[in-house]
Amino acid sequence: MELDAQTNQNMVVTTHLYRRYRQVSFGINSAPGIWQQFMDKLLSGIDGVKIMMDDLTGGETRQPQLQHLRQIFIHSRQIVRTQTAKLHHLQIQIKYLGHTIDKDGIYPTEEGLLKEQPAPTNTSEMGPFLGSINFYSRFIPNRRSQCTPLHRLTKKGFVWRWTAVEQKMFNDLKTAITSTDTLYTTTPTCI
Known part of the structure; x- marks a missing residue:
């Protein structure tokens, strides 16, 4: 992608010699x-x-x-x-923005990773798990009520206490994501 004249004037790198970019450096990742x-x-x-x-x-x-x-x-x-x-x-199946899309519908791509994930032992381990659950929330019925006990553990000042209730919610959420019941058929005009 060519740079416009003003941007070209500002895109100079120097150590011993000047180097002026004419195109976006490092491809589309930089812009x-x-x-x-x-x-x-x-x-x-x-x-x-x-x-x-x-x-x-x-x-x-x-x-x-x-x-x-x-x-x-x-x-x-x-x-x-x-x-x-x-x-x-x-392609008959594609991986796209964390989802797999094929003729049968859309489903989470990282389900295998979540299936193998051990129970978190502290707040910093709980965050990424809840982030994954939130990303795939469209596949989990009643996600908000299922996540409440786990979200409580991440609140500031709340003492970490992993009980059977949290373990059940954790297992239920993993099952909901990795279950084939999460598949649904898309309407082609929505893609």
């Missing part, structure tokens, strides 16, 4: 918001294509997907360089 805005503008004319950084999705069947890919390549041919080794087309 995700600008890249997202750029891609939204570049591909805005293509119906059915959703953009999240460098991931594109679209099409209910193979034919619309091929049409979308053709349009994407036509729109971006002169502007964006791609690394063909990193391109994956017409």
Whole structure:
């Protein structure tokens, strides 16, 4: 991605010699918001294509997907360089933003990691577990009531006490995330 003239003047690195960047340094990782805005503008004319950084999705069947890919390549041919080794087309299952998406629906990607997680022994171990549960909350019915005893343990001034109640809630939440009952079928227009 080329830098504009003003930004180019400010992007100078020096140790012994000056080096002025003409493009965004270190790829899209250094400017995700600008890249997202750029891609939204570049591909805005293509119906059915959703953009999240460098991931594109679209099409209910193979034919619309091929049409979308053709349009994407036509729109971006002169502007964006791609690394063909990193391109994956017409996948039947994808991992996307912590979820796995396939023809049957959407489900959590990290379920195996949660299944093996031991019970936390302190507040700092409880935080990441509750973060994972919160991220996957759409798959857990009555999550708020199930998490209440565990959230209490993270409050400032609360004495850590792991009892059978907390252990049951912990096990129930892990089961809810790793159960195949969490699968649901999506409406194709929502993706």
